[in-house]
Amino acid sequence: MKKIGFLSFGHWSDHPSYATRTAGDTLLQSIDLAVAAEEIGLDGAYFRVHHFARQLASPFPLLSAIGAKTHQIEIGTGVIDMRYENPLYMVEDAGAADLIAGGRLQLGISRGSPEQVIEGWRYFGYAPDAGETDADMGRRKALEFLERLDGSGFARPNPQPMFPNPPGLLRLEPYSEGLRERVWWGAASDATAAWAAAQGMNLQSSTLKFDESGEPFHIQQARQIRAYKAAWKKAGHTREARVSVSRSIFALVSDQDRYYFGQQGKSADSFGYIEPTQRAVFGRSYAAEPDQLIKELAQDEAIQEADTLLLTIPNTLGVNYNVHVLSAILEHVAPGLGWR
Template identity: 70%
Template sequence: MKKIGFLSFGHWTDSPHSMVRSGADALLQSIELAVAAEEVGADGAYYRVHHFAQQLASPFPLLAAAGARTSRIELGTAVIDMRYENPLYMAEDAGAADLISGGRLQLGISRGSPEQVIDGFRYFGHIPPEGSSDADMAREHARVFLEVLGGQGFAKPNPRPMFPNPPGLLRVEPYAPGLRERIWWGAGTRATAEWTASQGMNLMSSTLLTEDTGVPFHQLQAEQIQLFRDAWKTAGHEREPRVSVSRSIFPIVSDLDRQLFWREQKSTDTVGWLDGGNARFGKTYAAEPDKLIADLAADEAIAAADTLLLTVPNQLGVDYNAHVLESVVKLIAPELGWR
């Protein structure tokens, strides 16, 4: 059994070829797609976070709204760039959104991807301390965030508060029970996956790894997942971790599918240069169902993960993306034993 959700970057453009022309369109359609995903039997609605771009950025109002409109599916991010975050304020927002959803948040966080602007986190008031990098700062913000989510009091109460305080040190409110165990780290390397396990976070791996050993993407990602599981066991955590992978999967079952994705039927892994080093990008899966089922059955990383996030072309609109989700959930997943 695998949980299957969508991952949307929430692009918008005023191009006449886009169904998403504005920020309002992107946000409202993201909510509607979460509703549609629940209706077709998918398990999750996940959103990417990019600052200074015409894409989804501030996730918590969106997650709270989607939580209020749905009742079953998981709601998450993939991923929040922790370089930009005030961890205590983030804990308040996350706690509120999780309570609104009834405890369905699954938050992916990370150091983040290459930015639209130079050191954009500085505009948000976050500057790495002397001698540390922006990646160090992201991990420190994550450490504080995770600690606060534990729910222990740490702040000394005012002896003359506006409202009566409970005894002892105070914690950030609202507190969301169990949210600490539903935090994921977006890991781009095998070493980062092992660090993720040591911190007791779930592993989120995308269609991109910021390293390359010459083996196919799915095999490198499967190795990353195994290293994560081994490190988790070594760390002695009591609960079972979760692992997600992202894929672009398009069953070709209609003339429109064929028109949009026939070129992707020959897609292969690509290797590029990203953030000062080699990176390997996974291919797109697009084919008629029988061919697609055979191709996906050979994907070692999907086999090793418990959660599959389908990256969706959100500018094609809610109806089309709901069609893609339904095709995967009802035509592909049962044949592969995912359902």
């Protein structure tokens, strides 16, 4: 069995072929899609976070709304760039969203990736400490976020408060028990995957990673996951680790599918640079008739290593078509691979 969710980047643009022409369209359709995904039996609704772009950027209002309208589906992010975050305020937002959802929040965070503007986190009022890189800053904020999520008191109470305080140091409220164990780290390298394991975070690995061997993407990603699992075991954590991978997968079961994605079945891994000196490998897309798709996916080593698969979706094509895309995977592909 494998958990299957969708991952939306939440694009919008005033384009005649888009169903999401405004930010409002994207937000409201994201809620509708999560509700529909739960109804067809999908396990997760996840959303990417990008600042300074016509994409989803402020996840907690959206996650709270979805949490209020659904009952079982996991809801989460993939990923929140911690360079832009106030960790304490984020604890409060996350706690509120998780309580609304009844403990279904799965928060993917990371040190961030190249963004739309140069050093965008500076516009949010943040800068690395002396001797830090922006990546160091993101990891430092992540650790502070994790520390405050555990619910321990740390703030000295006012001796004459407006409202009575409980005894001892005060923690952030609202506190949501168990959320600390549902934080995931988006890792682009083997080393950061091992670091995430040491911190007790689950692992999210996307459709790209740093190229560390020149091998095909799925082989490098599978090695990253195995390194993470080994580091988790070494750290002595008592709970089971979770690992997700993202893929673009389309079962061609209609003429519309073939029109939109027929050419993607010919795609292959590609190599490029996401930072000036950092070479990366980008995973291929999968698009084929169901029987062929099952054969191809069975060879993907990283998918086999993960317990959760996040399907990247073309959100601009609207809710109904995306429900069709997801249903096709659940009905025609997942059973053939033992995922359902």
